[in-house]
Amino acid sequence: MIKSEKFQLVENYIVENQNAHYRLAYSYVKNKESALDIIQESIMKALKSIDSLEQIQYLKTWFYRILINTSIDFIHKDKRMVVVEDEILDFHLPSNEMEIPDIDLYEAIDHLAPKQKTLIILRFFEDMKIEDIAITLGENPNTIKTRLYAALRKLRSTMEEKVKA
Secondary structure, three states: HHHHHHHHHHHHHHHHHHHHHHHHHHHOOOHHHHHHHHHHHHHHHHHHHHHHHEEEHHHHHHHHHHHHHHHHHHHOOOOOOOOOOOOHHHOOOOOOOHHOOOHHHHHHHOOOOOOHHHHHHHHHOOOHHHHHHHHOOOOHHHHHHHHHHHHHHHHHHHHHHHOOO
């Protein structure tokens, strides 16, 4: 495949899936501007390393790996910075019960280790299959299953503690 063709395919993929990419970045940082910064940096990294994409069928998993790593790096770099969630700034009372998000669940997910949080986000928020997650993270599918179940057990335990409190 010619480099310009590969570049065009990557560009088209990024544009067509921009909402999913934003959602993934936002799930890590909970801030609109930071999520957009992560996406911009991820796109730059992807375009610079386009030669590392050997098989175009792995485009999604290749870019997700870049996006996830950039998100985690951003969190590590900005641990000192306190980020105000966009929802706090745009606070409004829900008009019905269906609008109330499960705040405890999102808090519990945020307190997971980065690798566990990544698994939960990819599996349940991005609806990725175990095999695709394994490819994205460069792991064995059985390892992903084991880690995912451990993360779910930790989430369940955290949620049960909140109910008891």
